[in-house]
Amino acid sequence: MFLVLRGVRVIDGLGHVRERGTILIQNDRIAEVGDARHVSIPRGAIEVDARGMTVLPGLIDCHVHLCLGGEPDVVKTTQAEDPALTLLKAASSARRTLEAGFTTVRDLGFRNHAIFALKKAIETGLLPGPRIQAAGLAICMTGGHARFIGREADGPSGIVDAVREQLSAGADMIKFIASGGVLTPGTLPDRAQLTQEELAAGIAEARRNGRRVAAHAHATEGMKNAIRAGAHSIEHATLMDQEASDLMRKQGVYMVPTLSALATAVACGLAAGIPEDVVNKAQALRARHSASFKQAHRAGILIAMGTDAGTPFNYHGENAQELERMVALGMSPMEAIVAATSSAASLLGIDHLIGTLEKGKLADLVIVNGNPLRRISILQEKNRIAGVMQAGRLVSGPLSKRA
Ligand SMILES: [Zn+2]
Structure with a gap:
């Protein structure tokens, strides 16, 4: 089964951001991340309607x-x-x-x-x-x-x-x-x-x-x-x-x-x-x-x-209050997100599985309404968490009800 998220801001967990990106998910894994021109969407892929939202790796x-x-x-x-x-x-x-x-x-x-x-x-x-x-x-x-x-x-x-x-x-x-x-x-x-x-x-x-x-x-x-x-x-x-x-x-x-x-x-x-x-x-x-x-x-x-x-x-x-506290003490929002994603996954010794939005990783991700790079505290606002995905399954948030 394929799921696709199109026109989303992708924060990869390694310190990079891509505007209007596409994420293709096959079963429990991320099959492709890139811009629309470079990701081919298989026939029958189900679209998760997250256009304009921000997608980041599942937080740790x-x-x-x-x-x-x-x-x-x-x-x-x-x-x-x-x-x-x-x-x-x-x-x-x-x-x-x-x-x-x-x-x-x-x-x-x-x-x-x-x-x-x-x-x-x-x-x-x-x-x-x-x-x-x-x-x-x-x-x-x-x-x-x-x-x-x-x-x-x-x-x-x-x-x-x-x-x-x-x-x-x-x-x-x-x-x-x-x-x-x-x-x-x-x-x-x-x-x-x-x-x-x-x-x-x-x-x-x-x-x-x-x-x-x-x-x-x-x-x-x-x-x-x-x-x-x-x-x-x-x-x-x-x-x-x-x-x-x-x-x-x-x-x-x-x-x-x-x-x-x-x-x-x-x-x-x-x-x-x-x-x-x-x-x-x-x-x-x-x-x-x-x-x-x-x-x-x-x-x-x-x-x-x-x-x-x-x-x-x-x-x-x-x-997510911790990210705001780290930013208040000098981290950039991007650094705080890295600390809560790829860096955390490395500490836990499971960075080969989770912590970044990259091809081959488990599809653990959070879909947020708004841009946490502008204001990190939006990650604490429950009504902005549109979807939480764990290993390719939408397990929480309004998008999980529609899927
Ligand atoms: Zn303790």
Whole structure:
């Protein structure tokens, strides 16, 4: 089966834009992208009426927690909640994420292994949602940050056991907690957690099994420990110094900024019911985080988009707010789109499948009414998302109803 989109603005995910382009889709793949003169349309191809709209690759969020629903105190909510209810909420959040144009997410810590059931339900078409790459539980030290969605482990051999447990459950990649965090009471974001030896043992085990590694780190020392131990991405990277920046650039380590996490916590604050300790930590880190983002961008460090969706008031389905925040700190709209498409796909190791609008890639794309290169915030306007396509199927938006 052939689908064709004609007269559309094509943003390819690699930094290029083509006005009045044509995209031909055959089954689940992009068969051709170009201008009208050079793309021949097979007889019987079905036209998706997207003329005048903008088409970009399906967006990718490299840092979400589908088990968290953006409640003011997610630690308390998780501890009190029936795990079955958590899974139902996660399924609903997954649908909202897809409807917002995000066709792929990386889940960096779920309260149990039910994330793998959700992933399978989406893969098999039982439920709508983004493709999921999942870590299972985040691996942290005893008493460490994120233990409410984590597996506590100590000592190199204990860490290796924890990694194997996630792999056995179906983990696509592994998440480590390399510093304290904002949400977990009593942990200090500016202090490293897990020792260099523990991280080295755990990351070596993940790599031996062909898995990539994301490391949560606000603290400078935590970042460096994780980079030296071989992490593929540093999540947050809040307190970056020159040495950490140089190491990241040299080793090709990605920064996943998650600007939305601190921003939403600070904006909603105490009045909204966020615990005082969380608000204080978020306020203390926010300016440094902005500076680190700017430094990374200036230094040419690889940046992949991630929101930390699920943290207080950082809702699933509002993931595109992160692009506006990155643009506010100096990225061009085109750079922000690259961070949320090809760059994110490279970090996830699936850039041969998704992340760009190129011949041969899976047809994951978003059709938007308007030009996000003029105003990036239009990606947050639900009524502008005319269609979301996943592997050649229109799965959401008004165009999916007409098709
Ligand atoms: Zn997170």
